Amino acid sequence: MNWEQLLSLKRYGDTHKRLRKEQNETRLGFEVDYDRIIFSSAFRSLQDKTQVIPLSKTDFVHTRLTHSLEVSVVGRSLGRLAGQKLIEKHPHLKDTFGYRMNDFGAIVAAAALAHDIGNPPFGHSGEKAIGEYFSHGNGKRFKEQLSEKEFQDLVKFEGNANGFRILTENRPGITGGLRLSYSTLGAFTKYPKESLPHKPSRKIEDKKFGFFQSEKAVFEEVAEELGLKKTREGKDIGYARHPLAFLVEAADDICYTIIDFEDGINLGLIDEDYALEYLIKLVKDNINTTKYNQLKNTADRLAYLRSLAINTLITEAADIFIQNEQTILDGDFHQSLFDMSSYEAQIKDIIKISIEKIYQSEEVISKEIAGYRMLSYLLDIYTNALLPEEKSVDSNFTSLVLKSVPQLEPLQEIDSVYDKLIGICSYTASLTDGMTVASFKKYKGQSL
Known part of the structure; x- marks a missing residue:
């Protein structure tokens, strides 16, 4: 891999090459990435998502939003410090291509800002709740309708892969998601592989996966543009990490x-x-x-x-x-x-x-249990609305559910069972902790 490719300014849909030396110094392309993330609704929702204590009412505790902002600040400093040394080591990056140390800081800061953008409510227990709905819950009924990799995407639902989906997903009237530079997308992807094969490995990039089957082609395009090294050949896709990851x-x-x-100290737990x-x-x-x-x-x-x-x-x-x-x-x-x-x-x-x-404190565990049950219940509601079992009859309740969640309505027009299910999971993961509680109470008839 080489820095000239790895620092690509290309965005989805570009028909011409963006050159760093032609960039407007007052608003660089890598800095635009940061702006697009911070003004996105997906990022704003992190203000009501768990970092340490679910549904905490104290001002001391970090949310995913404050955590992400702090990670981006640390990432910017890290990127600039590394960038300064890289420019000194490889002066042609500046002299020939126009790169500066701040470019490295801007890429890392933007990717770090987005690093938790795909995480479900209630922290990592939210990921497990979604995954186990399909591995042990009512979602098991879809297994025979899916390919092995599609089903693995669901049973091992991954916030990192969902984040890549949010950043790149095509929606009506919006192509390319947030249209971030491929460098930022590469730095964002800590696990540049698909969900299968899932094999125990000492390699950190194999610990999880970084994109769903629905975004596989998008990631392949990003990886090709950046010149990421392939680690797998044939039908199984895997790459080495972008260095800035x-x-x-x-x-x-x-x-x-x-x-x-x-x-933990401020909460009196330590x-x-x-x-x-x-x-x-x-x-x-x-x-x-x-x-x-x-x-x-x-x-x-x-x-x-x-x-x-x-x-x-x-x-x-x-x-x-x-x-x-x-x-x-x-x-x-x-x-x-x-x-x-x-x-x-x-x-x-x-x-x-x-x-x-902290993580194993009674307060955290009790709230994660409640969140786990709520997410499983909501997945039942949404899957039954969009993919009812053959013997079930369309009901007024189903119609009301779909009207109450406009984000799910476009999924009615999709034929693919996988695309419907991954859409349901992505929507469920987009809920904040508070929205999950409110939706659960609404469908239980407890909100009146």
């Missing part, structure tokens, strides 16, 4: 490691003194003890340590990226940047505490 992943890793931990001790271990080589000792309250000490930790990890991640640049470009780098971190032990300790004290 490693920086997007690192930005996310930094934020959920440090900031979810901070949420003891303050205990938590500060773990953060100090992470930044002990860079801490200004004189400044730290002048801070008299916990909030100020926590803010100082958080800022120092994020800066420390950004600097190290950029260094690891540059040190392994050629291996990454060759498509032979198969781990996250932080798997090579000198702070790996400290990071693992913090994540372990977050899992025990």
Whole structure:
């Protein structure tokens, strides 16, 4: 892979090549990507989607929206830092093609901003609720009507693949989704493969999948334009990651490691003194003890340590990226940047505490259980409305359901069972936590 291709400004539907040296410096194409994402309705819905605590009423807790904004800020810094070193290392990128270090920052920031845009309500339990509806619930009845890969898309419903769908989906009057640059779409896709074959692998890019069968052709076009290295031949599609996807992943890793931990402290789920001790271990080589000792309250000490930790990890991640640049470009780098971190032990300790004290807390588990049941019920409502069982009779209730959800009405005109089902799942995943509760109560007759 080479940077000249990987930094493509092409968008869906372009009939001519966009050149970086011809870009208007006041509004660069990569920066347009960021704007289009942040003004999209899918992004705005993240303000009512779970990051740590579902349906939390406290101002302390991050939503998917605030988390995504923070990841984008970290990603921008990471991209610029790596970009500065790459331009120094490969001066022709600037001299011949016109690229600047800020271009790398803009691509990573836009991809990072969108990284959670396809996630269902109620966090990862929402993904499992959708998947298990088809593997163990009433959705099993569709298995014989689908190809193996189509069914796998449903039983292993993946927020990353749904995000790619949202960013690229053709809708009436709108072609190419948000029409982002292919560079941003490439950096967004952490798992550039389809849902099958699903084989245990040490390669991080094989951990999940990045696109549904409905967007397979779109991703192939993006991958070809970017020159991504093929990792599979024949009917099974897989590619090496776009190099900047490693920086997007690192930005996310930094934020959920440090900031979810901070949420746990603010919620009283993690003891303050205990938590500060773990953060100090992470930044002990860079801490200004004189400044730290002048801070008299916990909030100020926590803010100082958080800022120092994020800066420390950004600097190290950029260094690891540059040190392994050629291996990454060759498509032979198969781990996250932080798997090579000198702070790996400290990071693992913090994540372990977050899992025990936050993600597995009674409040989180009880709300995820409720969300799981609600999503399963809504999927029953929507699939029965659009794909009723043969013996069922059209009812006024079904008609009212479709009228109440205009987004599902276009699916009535589609013949493909798979396209209807993936459309239903994508719509269900677009619901916020609050909308899920409200829809559940409405169909249960509890909202009057």
